[in-house]
Amino acid sequence: MKLAVLSLAIVTCAISSAQTFTNVSFSTTIPGASAAFVSSGNSFTANLTGFQISASQLTGDIAWIYDFNSNPVSAFNSVTIEIGGSTINGVVDFFGNEKVFDTSGTPFQVADGLVNGSGAGGGTFDDWVYTGTYTFSQPVTKGQVHKDILFADGFFGTGISEVRYIKQTFGAVPEPATMAALGLGVAALLRRRRR
């Protein structure tokens, strides 16, 4: 029994610690705006500071690129985007695209998603959240994300909008073969102990 618990702990550790997000390239057209990156399990978030759209700064664009690597235990098969911000006295519109590529060999695209929406606010700052999920055409262990988003205040008004974060959470594929191999190993060990 103790052995079984230990095996489970090792598997949990392998699943939660192995995903990596590297070679991050984040650029924006808004002077002084910056991003801090936080990864947690299958999620990778850019927390933005100073990304504000207003009458004096009608547009702001973000180009965000990074490599990801799942691990031998799981592959990724989808990505969910979450964009959070706040707006007062107006509307911010955003237009963008998210492409995901498998780069383990010759790169090819596995997801192509439109990022299009708006966040509105009344006389006080009102928070808004946009979410979208894109399923991959096939599971990927090593890839690159291309995300571009243009935020614009120019079409509709002169409010003030802040974009606070962009979070991406990858859907993981459990690998039956790995789990079966592990189970076989544990069973063999238990049998040996009984003998």
Added chain:
Amino acid sequence: MSVRLIKFLPVLGLSLLGAIAPAASFTNIFIDGVLAGPGNPTLFGSSGLTFSLPSHFLLGVGTKSLTLDYRVTADPGKSLTAFSMFPTGVARNGTVSIVNSHTNGSTQNDTYAFTAGNSLTTLPNSLNNGLNGMTQYDVHAVINLVGAATNSVNKVTIYSVSYTESVPEPASLAAISLGLGALVARRRRNIKS
């Protein structure tokens, strides 16, 4: 087979593997005429580049252009046989066009063009534009945005390119095998004598 020859074989095997793995290299990279700094572009797979171009968007009526320049060189012993374009962006009531010019003696122009109507649309990729198999090209790309209406949105804020390299031809492999055979025969002779 001598011990020395056995030690030598793994080294030979590794060097052959190195020759087979694709890895084109990129130099002389300029974005809009400015020498590209570290961190942009980044690598795209083993034989490609990804450019960040956050300011390359256009709202409303008008035109806007951006240029990219670089030199691509195939791995030693290989040639460049094709490339693919991966623009990340959107279009609405406008046209996005990309003209890629590959020069080595003569110039080959490949044009990508996408026109969108009144609904926002993601830009499709352009795959497998053939090249005439040189080992090196100087590349000049122009990314044009044209907005036709007041509500036009056109942008290419990330752009990737990926190259296909030729695998060694059967004749080359035969030459390598012949050379290897000659080497083994010579070593055997040396050992006997």
